[in-house]
Amino acid sequence: MSTVIFPSNKTAERKARIALIACGERPGKTAPCDSCVKKGDVLHRIACSGALDALAAAVCHSLRGGACSECTTKAERILAVCAESESEGEQRGDCPDHEEGDFVDTYTNPAIIGSTI
Numbered sequence: 001m002s003t004v005i006f007p008s009n010k011t012a013e014r015k016a017r018i019a020l021i022a023c024g025e026r027p028g029k030t031a032p033c034d035s036c037v038k039k040g041d042v043l044h045r046i047a048c049s050g051a052l053d054a055l056a057a058a059v060c061h062s063l064r065g066g067a068c069s070e071c072t073t074k075a076e077r078i079l080a081v082c083a084e085s086e087s088e089g090e091q092r093g094d095c096p097d098h099e100e101g102d103f104v105d106t107y108t109n110p111a112i113i114g115s116t117i
Contacts, residue, residue, distance in 0.1 A: 014085055015040040018047060021077050022059045047082045055079065 016032075019040035023032035032040070039058065046055045056067035056075035067075070 010085070011044075014081065015044045017081055018043050018078050021074055021081065024074075025077075043078065047078050050079065052076065052079060 016037075019032040019036045020029070022039060022043055023029075023036035043055065043058055046058055052072070052075055053067070055078060056072040059074050059078070060067035060071035
């Protein structure tokens with residue numbers, strides 16, 4: 001596991017937290033693996049849409065289709081972290097290319113296509 005240093009702004013902190021949750025947050029674990037760090041931006045974009053199923057599938061490493069229950073739980077936690085950020089007064093302005101309530105198509109969105117998930 002590598003040491004990752006994130007910029008000290010709210011969006012970067014939230015992306016780092018999302019990556020850690022996706023990687024398997026547990027006591028004593030302070031940093032996500034490199035793979036989860038790379039997925040942090042994409043997971044943040046999906047989390048901004050509120051799409052639980054899409055987020056769980058992006059977190060899950062299963063090739064059987066859909067997401068396992070563990071990854072669905074991780075996705076629920078990620079959405080809760082995003083909701084906590086909003087309730088603390090952070091704006092959704094750091095979410096890409098949409099307003100609150102808009103649908104983000106994770107299959108055709110150019111911000112997501114070509115990203116390593």
